[in-house]
Amino acid sequence: MANPKNQEKSGFSDLRRAARLSIAPMMDWTDRRCRMFHRLLSRETLLYTEMVTAPALVRGGALHLLEFSPEEHPVALQLGGSDPKELAAAAKFGADAGYDEININCGCPSDRVQSGAFGAILMQTPDLVADCVGEMRAAVDVEVTVKCRIGVDEQEPRDILPVFLEKIRDAGCRRVTIHARKAWLKGLSPKENRDIPPLDYDLVHEMKAAFGDMHISINGGIDSLEQAQELLAKGLDGVMIGRAAYHQPVDILSAADPVIFGTGAVISAEQAVRAMLPFIEDELQNGARLNQITRHMLGAFAGRPGARQWRRRLSEEANKPGAGPELVESTLNEVIQRAA
Structure with a gap:
């Protein structure tokens, strides 16, 4: 707290x-x-x-x-x-x-x-x-x-x-x-x-x-x-x-x-997702499950290429035992590649 x-x-x-x-x-x-x-x-x-x-x-x-x-x-x-x-x-x-x-x-x-x-x-x-x-x-x-x-x-x-x-x-x-x-x-x-x-x-x-x-x-x-x-x-x-x-x-x-x-700069979805990775790691170490976190991130790429893949993979795999930040990172990389 x-x-x-x-x-x-x-x-x-x-x-x-x-x-x-x-x-x-x-x-x-x-x-x-x-x-x-x-x-x-x-x-x-x-x-x-x-x-x-x-x-x-x-x-x-x-x-x-x-x-x-x-x-x-x-x-x-x-x-x-x-x-x-x-x-x-x-x-x-x-x-x-x-x-x-x-x-x-x-x-x-x-x-x-x-x-x-x-x-x-x-x-x-x-x-x-x-x-x-x-x-x-x-x-x-x-x-x-x-x-x-x-x-x-x-x-x-x-x-x-x-x-x-x-x-x-x-x-x-x-x-x-x-x-x-x-x-x-x-x-x-x-x-x-x-x-x-x-x-x-x-x-x-x-x-x-x-x-x-x-x-x-x-x-x-x-x-x-x-x-x-x-x-x-x-x-x-x-x-x-x-x-x-x-x-x-x-x-x-x-x-x-x-x-x-009137402050700061535009933050991209990619930046925000990558910035979440240390928080995700800490939460998992404290007993959280990955899907408890990623369920709030499913709309990160709404309206963009790869949005469906992002939602589908996290929805289907984040609740599996052992799922961790590497799933989020690899899915993010797939979305970036698709948009390239």
Whole structure:
């Protein structure tokens, strides 16, 4: 686990800059191995963990869920929960582990999350979310942020969202990411909730105009770096990208530093894959299986010659006993030869 005493941590202003582009927290996807690959493609982009539930940390003692590599900074921990005291205790665990930011999930629509009285259902109780923000801010020195929807079920977003933002702002939250879709808690699956409710980017722009003192990022349906640039140019403070960054990581992240942040150079897929090899070796020595790492790298060559071969060989062979970094390196060489 990263030791916060041995690393330089980002200040709030640094995080606001990093949040110009962020990668969404995605269950079963944005684990620390995925984040390492993403970090090798972009030094600047803000990365998020999968959602970790506060009860798992506070009641279950599952502190291993907080493990990450120091190279991942800037990196934020997303928490799920609805009990202010418990979230504050979980936030303290996260801050002590070295995370740069603690984020509250007010956007996930899954049944499992609803049954725990957190996620998107919290859009119905802005006062409770404000209490959670207040307790967490009192417990930690790092920034506490919120990720939310524009509303749920029969709520009218233009009525509920300003109230929600005002409540959390008054509690001290100064940075929020808005998924520009409603969540339908009854009748739609989590997958359908990512696609079926219509996007309302205009409403998010309206919220930025109304809450000019808040750093507002937009999420939902963004699938290119060019689209991110357009949204930033229209006045939003940040853009969060989800599935596109996972499935086409190079398309989103390889040019993010020079294009979005004005630093560094474009990183190629080949460079990032080769840079992963020492990390892969270390992970295998610590008991990991190769496919636990390479499953997050299958989209490295999406849209390029050799992409199918890259996906097929890693999918078929990375789970075999004894599979190691030499499989990744030899497959990479095959892809390079094909492209020559």
